[in-house]
Amino acid sequence: MSIDLLYRSLVRTSISSSNHFVSDFPHHLAQGLFANFNEKSTRTIMVHSSRRKFNGKKKPHEPRENTWRDDRDAPGNQGYREVLKENEKYWTYYKEQNVFPIEQFDEFRAALQRDLPVSFRxxxxxxxxxxxxxxxxxxFFGKIMEAGDTAVCVPKSLPWYKEAYQTPMSRTAVRSHPILAQLHNFLVTEAELGNLSRQEAVSMIPPLLLAPTSEHYVLDLCAAPGSKTTQLLEMIHENDENPKGMVIANDVDMKRCYMLIHHTLKRFRTAACAVTCEDAARFPQISDSDGGLIQFDRVLADVICSGDGTLRKNPEIWKKWTPQDGLGLHRMQIAIARKGAQQLKVGGRMVYSTCSMNPIEDEAVVAQLLRDAKGSLKLVDTSKLLPELKRESGVTQWKVFDRDMKLYNSLDDISEEKMKKVIVQSLFPPTEEEAKEMNLHYAMRITPHAQDTGGFFVALIEKVVESDFDGSAANGPAWKKKKMFKDEPFTFLKLDDERWRDIHNHYGVDDTFQYQNLFSRRLESNDANSRQLFYANDAVxxxxxxxxxxxxIQNAxxxxxxxxxxxxENTRFRLSQEGIRYLFKFMNKQKVKIGAEDMLYMLKSEENLVPLEKLECKTDVRKNQNGTVVVYCDEDEPVCTWVGYHTIAPYISKEERLHLLRMMGVDCAEIELLMKSKRKEKAAQDREAAWQRKLEEEKTAGQPSTSSDGAPTEQISESPAENIQEMADAEPAQE
Structure with a gap:
């Protein structure tokens, strides 16, 4: 059988992955892309693409040497990643803060100047x-070791999280090295299904410390892009496939909410999650059905920060970092932490975390939160948690510097009027008496050189009595969120809904199924015309x-x-592969158990519609009505198919096909390589299309727009219709 034909068959019959979110173009790539662009010279544009035109036609491929070399630093290639990894203010600042033993400074510096290792779980x-x-x-691991290439490292399990792996190689090296090509393809396809997450190692720590269970209500205040949210969802599903609890994932930015939806609800299929778009510092008190307020068992406040612990993956920070970054965010961080504590129930726990190692953003915020709480909050000792994780304890003394590295020992040192609004009392270390009560050493700081990671700070906080925060406490600036369009309503099915009778009779759904938890995204007056029905658990x-x-509420x-x-078909509604694992156990009709040979034949078939005559299960399938029929070898892996008069076609994505084939012992290496080739080709087309749109926008505007550093920046239309269309192309809303 032709592998190419098989791949095309996978693509043609894939219906559930047709509208994936388009990730933001990486900033450092954008800088390289636009480096040579100006008003007078539009012909020196550097376009990194595999589909350049050659005299009006595609440039013919030239044979290349079949060896790998790392030529990212070769002349002409630095546009992507040539960054001077030096910042004297940064080095001086951390020498003065004593957040780790000063004799380790050279190791600290060397680690930050290396690329961040790849990690996944x-x-x-x-x-x-x-x-x-x-x-x-x-x-994969055996082949990598057999190759004997010293530039290639086998991923190893993290000592403090056995289901997570890390390799010291950079993401670019893993993606481009031929020995690792098959492993990379495996990671990409399984990540697309949500079976694994490519996630920075230190960002896995907060959910592990929160350790939510299936009954817990969890609030993630600053959730996008969603890796920690997904980890929290996995934990509440660990021992219950339909948990009673829920996760509310919030982000202040609408576009980041759509990214969050893709990373959570589109990959981790769950009825126990809702996505909201609110300012975390002003997240509203939410109501229960009995008129009371809902408080949360677990809160994650992974707040906005300077990101100075992410230098290894965000090299653009090197040239622009100053101590002012932390000073400017301090009040907002306090406001978010206070709001998280207010949303927490007594006995509940909150993690305050940042991807910064700066005490101004870390201990100073926690200290002010404890002052405001007046004994209602306490720090939990984390020294015994995750014992294999190397960390530094929180500090009780630090120094306050401004943009120009001027040291302030107290508010009395402020001479400039404008600095009086920036340098506030909460920036300074606690008194000796306060420090004894606060136990700031219970917090943890992860340094890059300890276990070859990014920098991170985590504090685990418990609510011991109901808090009564002083209303005059610092609140931070309000986020100016653009309201681009009205949120779509949620309309739940009512008792004896006509649509449910149709579904119930056709699929033989058991009466114990809570059909009134089904909802559409239409106004009640137009609900009967809804094209999709979604399911939420009782909590959501x-x-x-x-x-x-x-x-x-953006999605649920x-x-x-x-x-x-x-x-x-004899029903108005077909089943969705997204929700079939939950619904399957309630179904008594339109499902057929088939043999492994038939399942393999369907998954590997190069035909769009597989003739029923070629399957052993044809008689059993024909006993069901035409339309959606669920077939399965294993009840944990049901597959939605469409059955016509003479044919059957699986309703699953190409990634899900590959996963099922892998689990059935099929070697998918050649298909994976073809999929990688198609992904690269599509990425190149997307880059060219984005560039053309950029040129058209600038032609219309009359001149290119520039950011503060001179690089062209994206113009966001103020027209709600245009913004809606842009987001719909990226990741459609539920209806």
Whole structure:
């Protein structure tokens, strides 16, 4: 069978991955892309693309030497990543802060100047987790070691998180080295399904410390892009596939909310999550159905910060970092931490974390939060948690510097009037008496040189009595959020809904299924015309119904049914692969157990529509009505298919096909390589299309727009219709 034909078949029959979110173009790549652009010279544009035109035609491929070399620093290639990894203010600042032993400074400096290692973790609640880990280690690790290439390192399990792996190689090296090509393809396809997450090692720490269970209500105040949110969801699903609790994932930026939706609800299929778009420092008190307020068992406040611990993956920070970054964010960080504490129930726990090692953003914020709480909060000792994780204890003394590295020992040192608004009392270390009560040493700071990671700070806080924060405490500036369009409503099905009777009768859904937890994204007056039905658990349903008037809820639950206009089907709604794992156990009709040979034949077939005559299960399949029929070898892996008069076609994405084939022992190496080639080709096309749009926008505007550093910047239209269209192209809303 032709591998190319098989791949095209996978693409043609893939329907559930057709509208993926388009990631933001990396900033450092954008700088290289636009480096040679100016008003007078539009012909010196540097376009990094594999599809350059050659005399009106595609440039023919020239044979290349089949060896790998790292030529990213070769002349002419520095546009992507030539960054001077030096900042004297940064080095001086951290020498003065004593957040780690000063004799380790050279190690600290060397670690920050190296690229960040690649790390990833397997989904904590996935039934195939152990099999996937075995597949990875047996299929790829042995080949890597046999190659004997000293430039290639086998990923190793993190000592403090066995389901997570890390390799000292950079992301670029892993993506481009031929020995690692198959491993990279494996990681990409499994990550697209949510079976693993490519996540920085230190960002895995906050959820591990929170350790939520299936009954917990969890609030993630600054959730985008969603890796920690997904980890929290996995933990509440660990021992219950339909948990009673929920995760509310919030972000202040609408576009980041769409990224969050893609990383959580589109990859981790759950009925126990809702995505909101609110200013974290002013997140509203949410109501329960009995008129009371909902408080959370766990809160994650991974606040906005200077990011000075992310230098290894964000090299643009090197040239612009100053101590002013932390000073400017301090009040906002306090406001977010206070709001998180207010949302916490007594006995609940909150993690305050930043990807900065700066005490101004870390201990100073925690200290002010404890002052404001007046004994209602306490720090939890984390020294015994995650014992294999190397960390430094929180500090009780630090120094306050301004942009020009001028030292301030107290407010009395301020002479300039403008600095009186920047340098506030909460920036300074606590008194000796305060320090004894606060136990700031219970917090942890992760330094890059300790275990070859990024820099990070984590404080675990517990609420011991109800808090009564002083209303005059610092609140930080309000985020100026643009309201681009009105939020779509959530309309839940009512008792004896006609659509439910149709679904119930056709699929034989058990009466124990909570169909009134199904909802559409239409006004109630137009609800009958909805094209999709989603499902939420009781906790999310309660949250949505009672709070959608005062909270901007962008997404919730998982898709379960889509309306169909097919002539051969006897119901108005077909099943969605996204929700079939939950619905399957309630179904008594339209499902067929088939043999492994038939499943393999369908998944590997190069035909769009597989003839039923070629399957052993044809008689059993034909006993069902035409339309959606669920087939399965294993009840944990049901597959939605469309059945016509003479054919059957799986309703799953190409990534899910590959996953199923892997779990059935099929070697998918050649298909994965073809998929990688197609991804690269599509990425090149997307870059060219984005560049053309940029040129058109600037031609229309009359001149290119520039940022403060002279690089062209993206213009965001003020027109709500245009912004809606832009986001719809990236990741459509639920309806």
């Amino acid at each position: 397997f989904q904590g609640c996935h039934k195939d987790r152990e099999q996937l880990i075995h597949e990875m280690e047996s299929r 349903k309660n949250f949505v119904k009672e709070n959608m008037a005062k909270v901007s 639950g998982m898709k379960m049914f889509s309306r169909t206009e097919g002539k051969v």
